[in-house]
Amino acid sequence: MIDLREILLPNIPDDNEKREISEITESLISGIRQILARDGINATPVLVGSTAKHTNLKNADIDIFIVFDRKFSERQMESIGIRIGHEVLPDGIERYAEHPYVSGYIRGRKIDLVPCFRIESNTRIISSVDRTPLHTEYVLTHLDEKRRNDVLALKLFMKSIGVYGSEIRVQGFSGYVCELLVICLGSFQKVLERFASQKGRLVIPETTPLAAKYRSPVVIEDPTDSSRNAAAAISLENLSIMKIESRLYLHSPSKSFFTKPQQEKPLPYKDRGTCIRIVTLPKPDLVDDVIYSQAQRARKILVEHIVDTGFHYMDSELYVGNEIEIMIETESATLPGVTRHVGPPVDTPNSMAFIMKWKDGKSVRGPYVIDDRICIDAPSVARDIETAIFSAFSGANIGKNLDPVKGKARIIDPSGSDTAYMVLGKFYSRKIHL
Amino acid sequence: MIDLREILLPNIPDDNEKREISEITESLISGIRQILARDGINATPVLVGSTAKHTNLKNADIDIFIVFDRKFSERQMESIGIRIGHEVLPDGIERYAEHPYVSGYIRGRKIDLVPCFRIESNTRIISSVDRTPLHTEYVLTHLDEKRRNDVLALKLFMKSIGVYGSEIRVQGFSGYVCELLVICLGSFQKVLERFASQKGRLVIPETTPLAAKYRSPVVIEDPTDSSRNAAAAISLENLSIMKIESRLYLHSPSKSFFTKPQQEKPLPYKDRGTCIRIVTLPKPDLVDDVIYSQAQRARKILVEHIVDTGFHYMDSELYVGNEIEIMIETESATLPGVTRHVGPPVDTPNSMAFIMKWKDGKSVRGPYVIDDRICIDAPSVARDIETAIFSAFSGANIGKNLDPVKGKARIIDPSGSDTAYMVLGKFYSRKIHL
Numbered sequence: 001m002i003d004l005r006e007i008l009l010p011n012i013p014d015d016n017e018k019r020e021i022s023e024i025t026e027s028l029i030s031g032i033r034q035i036l037a038r039d040g041i042n043a044t045p046v047l048v049g050s051t052a053k054h055t056n057l058k059n060a061d062i063d064i065f066i067v068f069d070r071k072f073s074e075r076q077m078e079s080i081g082i083r084i085g086h087e088v089l090p091d092g093i094e095r096y097a098e099h100p101y102v103s104g105y106i107r108g109r110k111i112d113l114v115p116c117f118r119i120e121s122n123t124r125i126i127s128s129v130d131r132t133p134l135h136t137e138y139v140l141t142h143l144d145e146k147r148r149n150d151v152l153a154l155k156l157f158m159k160s161i162g163v164y165g166s167e168i169r170v171q172g173f174s175g176y177v178c179e180l181l182v183i184c185l186g187s188f189q190k191v192l193e194r195f196a197s198q199k200g201r202l203v204i205p206e207t208t209p210l211a212a213k214y215r216s217p218v219v220i221e222d223p224t225d226s227s228r229n230a231a232a233a234i235s236l237e238n239l240s241i242m243k244i245e246s247r248l249y250l251h252s253p254s255k256s257f258f259t260k261p262q263q264e265k266p267l268p269y270k271d272r273g274t275c276i277r278i279v280t281l282p283k284p285d286l287v288d289d290v291i292y293s294q295a296q297r298a299r300k301i302l303v304e305h306i307v308d309t310g311f312h313y314m315d316s317e318l319y320v321g322n323e324i325e326i327m328i329e330t331e332s333a334t335l336p337g338v339t340r341h342v343g344p345p346v347d348t349p350n351s352m353a354f355i356m357k358w359k360d361g362k363s364v365r366g367p368y369v370i371d372d373r374i375c376i377d378a379p380s381v382a383r384d385i386e387t388a389i390f391s392a393f394s395g396a397n398i399g400k401n402l403d404p405v406k407g408k409a410r411i412i413d414p415s416g417s418d419t420a421y422m423v424l425g426k427f428y429s430r431k432i433h434l
Numbered sequence: 435m436i437d438l439r440e441i442l443l444p445n446i447p448d449d450n451e452k453r454e455i456s457e458i459t460e461s462l463i464s465g466i467r468q469i470l471a472r473d474g475i476n477a478t479p480v481l482v483g484s485t486a487k488h489t490n491l492k493n494a495d496i497d498i499f500i501v502f503d504r505k506f507s508e509r510q511m512e513s514i515g516i517r518i519g520h521e522v523l524p525d526g527i528e529r530y531a532e533h534p535y536v537s538g539y540i541r542g543r544k545i546d547l548v549p550c551f552r553i554e555s556n557t558r559i560i561s562s563v564d565r566t567p568l569h570t571e572y573v574l575t576h577l578d579e580k581r582r583n584d585v586l587a588l589k590l591f592m593k594s595i596g597v598y599g600s601e602i603r604v605q606g607f608s609g610y611v612c613e614l615l616v617i618c619l620g621s622f623q624k625v626l627e628r629f630a631s632q633k634g635r636l637v638i639p640e641t642t643p644l645a646a647k648y649r650s651p652v653v654i655e656d657p658t659d660s661s662r663n664a665a666a667a668i669s670l671e672n673l674s675i676m677k678i679e680s681r682l683y684l685h686s687p688s689k690s691f692f693t694k695p696q697q698e699k700p701l702p703y704k705d706r707g708t709c710i711r712i713v714t715l716p717k718p719d720l721v722d723d724v725i726y727s728q729a730q731r732a733r734k735i736l737v738e739h740i741v742d743t744g745f746h747y748m749d750s751e752l753y754v755g756n757e758i759e760i761m762i763e764t765e766s767a768t769l770p771g772v773t774r775h776v777g778p779p780v781d782t783p784n785s786m787a788f789i790m791k792w793k794d795g796k797s798v799r800g801p802y803v804i805d806d807r808i809c810i811d812a813p814s815v816a817r818d819i820e821t822a823i824f825s826a827f828s829g830a831n832i833g834k835n836l837d838p839v840k841g842k843a844r845i846i847d848p849s850g851s852d853t854a855y856m857v858l859g860k861f862y863s864r865k866i867h868l
Contacts, residue, residue: 199781240780240803247786272798273771273817312746314770336748336765337707346674347633352681359868364706368864369674380707430802434793 002253004153004188011057011156011258021051021062024106028064028113031088041080042069044118048132050175053139055151057159061110065133067118081115089113095287098127121224134224139179142223150188154178156258157188161245161433163238168292169320171235173242180204180220180230195246202231202239241432248434257433264319266420267428274314275333277385278412278421279393281324284401288320294399295324298406302328305392309382310335317427324402325423328389335383338364343374386411436687438587438622445491445590445692455485455496458540462498462547465522475514476503478552482566484609487573489585491593495544499567501552515549523547529721532561555658568658573613576657584622588612590692591622595679595867597672602726603754605669607676614638614654614664629680636665636673675866682868691867698753700854701862708748709767711819712846712855715758718835722754728833729758732840736762739826743816744769751861758836759857762823769817772798777808820845 013021025047032045049063050056066084068077078100085092085102089111092104101114116130143151155178158164166174173181181191184204195202201219203211208221210229217239218231249257269276279302283291299318307313312331319325343354351374355367358376366376382388393406414421447455459481466479483497484490500518502511512534519526519536523545526538535548550564577585589612592598600608607615615625618638629636635653637645642655644663651673652665683691703710713736717725733752741747746765753759777788785808789801792810800810816822827840848855 236805237803240806243780244785244789244803244808248789251786271771272811273769273814312765314774331746331770332766335707337705340748346677351678352685355678355682355866355868365862365864367866367868369671369678369866371670372674374678374866377706383707428799430799432789432801432803432808434789434801 002255004149007156007255007258008149008152012152013056013058013060017058020107020109021056021060024109024111025051025062025064028062028088028106028111032064032066032084032113035084035087036066039080042071043067043080043115046133046136048136052136053143053175053179054145054148055139055143055155055175055179057152057155059109061112062106063112063114063132065129066113066115067133068115070117070119072117077115077117081113085113085115097287097289098129122226128228131222131224131228135176135222138224139176139183142183143179147182147187150182150191151175151179153188153258154182154191157192157245157249158242160256160258160261161241162261163234163241166233168233168289168296170238171233172238173231173234177218177220177231177234180223184220192246192250195242196250198243245433261433262429264422264429265425266422267425268418268420269414269424270428271415272329275330275385276414276424277328277389278414278423279326279328279389280410280412281326281402282405282408283320283322283324284405286401290401291320291324292318294402295320295326298324298393298398298402299326301396301398302326302389302392305396306330306385306388309388309391310339310380311385311388315427317423317430319421319423319426321422325421327421327423327427329427330385333385335380337380337383338377339380341376341378342370343367343376346372346374436689438583441590441689441692442583442586446586447490447492447494451492454541455490455494455543458543458545459485459496459498462496462522462540462545466498466500466518466547469518469521470500473514476505477501477514477549480567480570482570486570487577487609487613488579488582489573489577489589489609489613491586491589493543495546496540497546497548497566499563500547500549501567502549504551504553506551511549511551515547519547519549531721531723532563562662565656565658565662569610569656572658573610573617576617577613581616581621584616584625585609585613587622587692588616588625591626591679591683592676594690594692594695595675596695597668597675600667602667602723602730604672605667606672607665607668611652611654611665611668614657618654626680626684629676630684632677679867695867696863698856698863699859700856701859702852702854703848703858704862705849706763709764709819710848710858711762711823712848712857713760713762713823714844714846715760715836716839716842717754717756717758718839720835724835725754725758726752728836729754729760732758732827732832732836733760735830735832736760736823736826739830740764740819740822743822743825744773744814745819745822749861751857751864753855753857753860755856759855761855761857761861763861764819767819769814771814771817772811773814775810775812776804777801777810780806780808 029045036043044067046065046067048065050060051062066081082094082100082102089102089104092102095101095103099115101112103112119130121134155164158173163172165172185191185194201217203219210221211219214229216229216232217236218234219229220231222228222230295318299316303313303316314329314331317327344350354374358367363376363378367374382391389411393409397403398406463479470477478501480499480501482499484494485496500515516528516534516536523536523538526536529535529537533549535546537546553564555568589598592607597606599606619625619628635651637653644655645653648663650663650666651670652668653663654665656662656664729752733750737747737750740762748763748765751761778784788808792801797810797812801808823845827843831837832840
């Protein structure tokens with residue numbers, strides 16, 4: 001049997017860190033209060049996120065929301081919010097998620113200052129960020145200290161197996177989902193037992209009408225808004241991994257399920273008897289979620305085009321570092337020289353037009369008949385993978401912020417050199433935590 | 435408008451040939467009668483086939499059946515039939531279809547002497563060969579001279595576009611089917627109009643219960659046995675070709691639809707940017723139908739195995755000459771070095787066994803999760819096409835008469851030389867008659 005407290009100890013804040021977080025938080029909140037009073041603005045600074053809910057692991061960010069009265073316009077709320085942010089975080093930079101916000105560091109700790117609107121439970125919201133203060137309140141009133149440790153253990157477990165985080169890069173379980181799982185199911189152990197035995201989708205509560213409304217693999221009704229699925233971000237893959245790892249853990253519990261996952265590291269090309277190419281794109285200066293969703297779209301367009309062109313797609317990988325790296329693996333680097341065009345069924349009038357079009361030696365072979373279709377063999381148009389990758393991007397819009405830079409895309413054949421790439425490291429080492 | 439008589443004239447027997455056929459036939463029949471009388475055997479020689487029905491094109495075979503009383507056993511019928519055959523055709527050789535028979539040449543003309551049993555219309559038969567004399571009688575009583583010319587034109591048309599002949603090599607329209615089509619539909623022109631406008635299967639008469647019983651593309655009730663589909667041999671491909679060519683002919687009639695199809699000729703390898711291999715097998719000394727059905731089976735086994743192995747199959751071709759030549763075309767000559775094994779769904783108990791089996795670095799990569807399945811990458815077993823072709827035959831029974839000689843199979847890469855092969859000629863020139 002694993003002693004969870006023993007596992008948690010090195011991973012949660014010690015007294016020094018707790019004091020430091022308090023000091024930073026209090027100084028920021030009082031600083032903001034003073035500005036609000038000085039400028040006569042009807043708004044309240046609120047600590048949210050894991051530090052507010054006492055479910056923070058070591059080195060957690062501090063998230064402070066500046067909650068504005070609804071009499072402000074969205075524009076006012078945003079511009080005042082940003083101004084205050086810069087005032088209390090002089091080195092902070094502006095980022096953009098649903099609202100713009102200011103992000104910076106104090107004593108090495110990441111601080112986010114986010115303006116939002118004040119709302120009540122189960123009311124219509126302007127943006128989902130506005131709900132965050134309600135989540136904080138709900139968790140504070142529903143989690144006692146013992147169960148906060150269960151949440152911490154669950155977060156640690158999920159981090160270790162790579163399914164923690166609702167950002168688009170991960171598509172995993174958010175901190176709030178971890179908290180709801182423990183609140184609803186009772187403990188770390190009970191949460192894992194549920195995943196281990198769960199077949200198909202996970203729906204909590206089982207009677208929620210959201211299950212019929214949404215097709216997502218995990219549906220957890222948000223107690224602060226019964227119309228919202230708090231688990232909408234979670235991919236089928238991450239649900240599957242959580243089921244498997246829960247079973248593995250319950251079968252033989254071990255501390256290894258709580259150790260940090262292996263650090264992603266760059267690797268050079270390794271021959272798998274396949275064709276591997278890396279496409280790089282400059283990374284626009286935007287929040288990860290925006291970049292990731294566009295980079296994933298670019299990857300999807302690339303893969304679909306490669307398949308449409310006739311290449312036999314095997315796998316792909318995405319990494320966003322200083323650049324966007326998309327890796328694609330196909331069975332071979334070239335297509336056959338001819339492609340069969342299957343024409344219309346013989347019983348349709350179009351079949352005669354197809355024959356007429358191709359009759360005078362315009363094809364490599366045919367027209368000929370297979371079963372009830374007319375076919376011809378035509379020369380393949382683009383035969384090499386580079387041409388296919390190039391035309392994938394030139395023909396499609398790959399996203400608002402990537403499309404303008406797609407002219408700077410580079411296609412790299414990594415097989416010729418020892419250069420290591422993060423995307424190759426991620427690709428070659430794909431493996432569940434065992 | 436095409437004058438069919440003008441087209442037929444050079445393709446049907448002139449008076450000399452007619453006289454020659456009569457002489458040969460009469461001499462054979464009287465020779466057989468004498469032997470039967472001499473030996474006191476209750477049997478009758480009957481001229482059958484196209485020369486009996488006056489629907490013979492130039493240089494037709496002469497088919498004579500020796501029709502035995504049912505009091506003989508099958509064994510007696512066959513052995514006596516063969517003995518008589520050898521007596522009247524001293525250079526004849528024994529062949530085997532449904533019964534054994536004797537085949538030889540007189541004055542350069544092919545003669546088949548076939549023993550069979552006497553049966554009546556719509557009675558149970560011992561073998562389908564026994565029905566042939568009834569077909570002769572039916573056609574003689576239902577086709578007048580004018581419509582015999584329609585049959586001849588139809589045969590000529592079908593020969594020209596390559597769909598004439600019910601042998602397994604062709605899977606096309608038999609002479610008897612041509613005769614039934616003209617009898618039922620009225621004329622050459624009406625037969626083509628029917629094919630040109632036909633959607634889906636061709637069923638004659640439309641009310642026949644055989645249509646529900648058999649799935650063949652063409653169903654024509656045999657008037658001498660209402661339970662038999664006289665058109666069972668015809669492939670969907672040949673029905674499709676007949677529909678297309680009928681439309682092309684009716685749209686712009688031309689003599690070219692009655693010229694002999696281009697002679698099949700050997701061709702050397704021509705690069706299509708694909709992988710082409712030829713497998714040759716010794717040809718057993720059997721009738722074509724038996725060899726073809728086994729060779730087609732061998733081709734099917736080969737193609738299925740190649741696909742199962744992971745190669746991307748493009749096309750194949752079969753030619754039976756002095757040897758059996760099977761050609762297979764794939765996109766490339768090698769497989770990628772790794773293959774993804776998609777394991778059981780995460781929700782099944784087997785998924786854990788799969789993980790345990792592959793966990794300790796036994797795979798090239800993984801186990802990893804895709805959606806709700808566990809996967810691993812394993813090294814591909816046989817990577818080159820030669821190995822795959824070789825293992826296709828070693829693992830399967832490729833037919834009663836081919837299996838004993840499969841050890842003598844040769845796998846040829848034709849790209850290295852200028853050697854011409856019939857199977858390549860057939861493959862490269864596949865094209866409907868235009």
